[in-house]
Amino acid sequence: MHSAPTALAPEWLAVPDDPDDLAEGVWPASAHRDAEGALVLGGAPVADLVRSYGTPLLVIDEGEVRRRAAALRDAFEAAASAHGTTARVYYAGKAFLSTVVARWMVEEGLNVDVCTGGELQVALAASVEPSRIGFHGNNKSVTELESAVEVGVGTIIIDSAIEIERLAAITARAGARVRVMLRVNSGVHAETHDFLATAHEDQKFGLPLADAEAVVARIREIPGLEFVGLHCHIGSQIFGVAGFRESASRVLDLHAVLLEDGPVPELNLGGGFGIAYTRVDDPAPVGELAEGIVTAVAEGCAARGIDVPALSFEPGRAIIGNAGVTLYEIGTIKDVVLENGARRYLSVDGGMSDNARTALYGAQYSARLASRAGDGEPVLSRVVGKHCESGDIVVDHEYLPADAAPGDLLAVPATGAYCAPLSSNYNHVPRPPIVSVLDGAARLIVRGETVADLLSRDAGIPESDSGADPTQTSEGER
Ligand SMILES: *Cc1c(COP(=O)(O)O)cnc(C)c1O
Numbered sequence: 199m200h201s202a203p204t205a206l207a208p209e210w211l212a213v214p215d216d217p218d219d220l221a222e223g224v225w226p227a228s229a230h231r232d233a234e235g236a237l238v239l240g241g242a243p244v245a246d247l248v249r250s251y252g253t254p255l256l257v258i259d260e261g262e263v264r265r266r267a268a269a270l271r272d273a274f275e276a277a278a279s280a281h282g283t284t285a286r287v288y289y290a291g292k293a294f295l296s297t298v299v300a301r302w303m304v305e306e307g308l309n310v311d312v313c314t315g316g317e318l319q320v321a322l323a324a325s326v327e328p329s330r331i332g333f334h335g336n337n338k339s340v341t342e343l344e345s346a347v348e349v350g351v352g353t354i355i356i357d358s359a360i361e362i363e364r365l366a367a368i369t370a371r372a373g374a375r376v377r378v379m380l381r382v383n384s385g386v387h388a389e390t391h392d393f394l395a396t397a398h399e400d401q402k403f404g405l406p407l408a409d410a411e412a413v414v415a416r417i418r419e420i421p422g423l424e425f426v427g428l429h430c431h432i433g434s435q436i437f438g439v440a441g442f443r444e445s446a447s448r449v450l451d452l453h454a455v456l457l458e459d460g461p462v463p464e465l466n467l468g469g470g471f472g473i474a475y476t477r478v479d480d481p482a483p484v485g486e487l488a489e490g491i492v493t494a495v496a497e498g499c500a501a502r503g504i505d506v507p508a509l510s511f512e513p514g515r516a517i518i519g520n521a522g523v524t525l526y527e528i529g530t531i532k533d534v535v536l537e538n539g540a541r542r543y544l545s546v547d548g549g550m551s552d553n554a555r556t557a558l559y560g561a562q563y564s565a566r567l568a569s570r571a572g573d574g575e576p577v578l579s580r581v582v583g584k585h586c587e588s589g590d591i592v593v594d595h596e597y598l599p600a601d602a603a604p605g606d607l608l609a610v611p612a613t614g615a616y617c618a619p620l621s622s623n624y625n626h627v628p629r630p631p632i633v634s635v636l637d638g639a640a641r642l643i644v645r646g647e648t649v650a651d652l653l654s655r656d657a658g659i660p661e662s663d664s665g666a667d668p669t670q671t672s673e674g675e676r
Contacts, residue, residue, distance in 0.1 A: 235571025369422025431468025522614025549583010572599020
């Protein structure tokens with residue numbers, strides 16, 4: 199029962215033997231089909247989840263998040279220990295932050311990175327100890343920096359010379375001293391299997407390596423600032439170690455120079471570890487990655503005759519990405535027949551408002567029927583949203599069973615990172631709720647928006663109307 203690949207299918211996408219299978223590594227380990235063929239996540243049948251919370255629905259597998267967080271922490275700690283140093287892992291909150299997730303991170307022994315005052319408030323609301331918080335951002339406001347100093351954030355990662363003077367004034371006023379790192383731009387930019395190494399990277403983050411020595415000298419003059427080391431983050435969705443090795447080598451040259459004028463106890467190499475969005479993605483096991491990166495640093499230090507600094511890392515996607523699965527209901531279906539093949543368009547009840555990555559980055563995802571097993575041969579399909587925009591694509595290319603029909607639930611895996619955080623209200627579509635699942639139990643971790651939430655911001659609606667249930671208004675009154 200094999201259909202021939204159509205010319206419209208990309209080369210990497212094979213026709214599946216079974217268009218209902220769940221690719222290992224893409225889905226949470228708990229994902230499976232029950233005896234009837236319906237999808238189960240974290241022990242919870244998806245039909246039950248949808249009955250309680252509706253669609254679209256972002257489901258986060260708590261066990262998967264915790265396992266991945268602990269595995270990364272263990273891997274980096276073990277690799278560091280083998281090279282006579284220590285490693286700290288920060289969860290990059292921008293990938294997906296809620297108080298519940300922040301608490302899981304602390305419980306798994308991780309720290310938390312934030313990059314705005316808003317993210318900082320989430321971490322604090324989750325009672326993350328301020329000393330375990332790293333504060334990033336290329337344009338932190340004076341108010342944001344003041345609150346970071348006031349609450350005693352553990353590390354502020356300085357991203358510009360201007361920020362140093364702001365922090366000098368703030369710490370002087372507060373009589374405080376803060377640990378700071380300097381974010382440098384190593385000129386190495388990595389993505390997936392490649393990295394590009396240039397002298398100067400054309401981007402907004404960090405300072406060029408060549409400028410950093412003078413900037414660190416200035417930081418060291420300020421009584422309120424304790425310089426602890428350099429920070430470098432080279433990209434995202436990186437599969438190999440080569441980019442990290444090249445970047446670490448460049449940063450260690452500077453690190454060694456800085457040691458001549460004072461202590462440089464730490465080095466932060468950022469995040470960016472890749473995940474499997476589809477079955478063709480093959481990220482290295484975290485143990486290999488950690489070992490490879492830490493070894494590169496240790497060898498670099500040995501070559502320069504310096505001590506291996508305490509290391510830190512900042513994974514986001516690699517912790518939460520594969521733990522998330524978005525559930526949609528299929529609405530309309532269309533077959534488009536072109537000269538070189540046919541493509542089926544399956545429209546779902548969300549889209550670029552809950553997953554902008556496909557439209558924004560050309561990201562690839564996969565999809566499976568979720569409410570039941572399919573029947574019939576695999577059909578080349580494109581999963582699209584309900585927005586008024588032709589780029590509103592959720593899954594660009596996937597083979598789905600021929601009998602997928604309106605009313606079926608469709609699941610898109612690997613949506614845990616950078617989907618909810620990048621969500622919008624485009625077309626006045628409310629953001630979906632987010633639930634976590636564990637051992638068959640579901641828990642609402644972020645409530646869904648209602649149209650009333652959206653209307654409540656519209657200052658042109660008279661007060662007396664704003665509390666009305668919007669679903670009750672238009673039909674009857676027209
Ligand atoms: C985005 C970012 C991360 C996390 O990136 P992932 O690809 O989610 O691992 C870590 N550190 C910094 C500074 C970042 O900007």
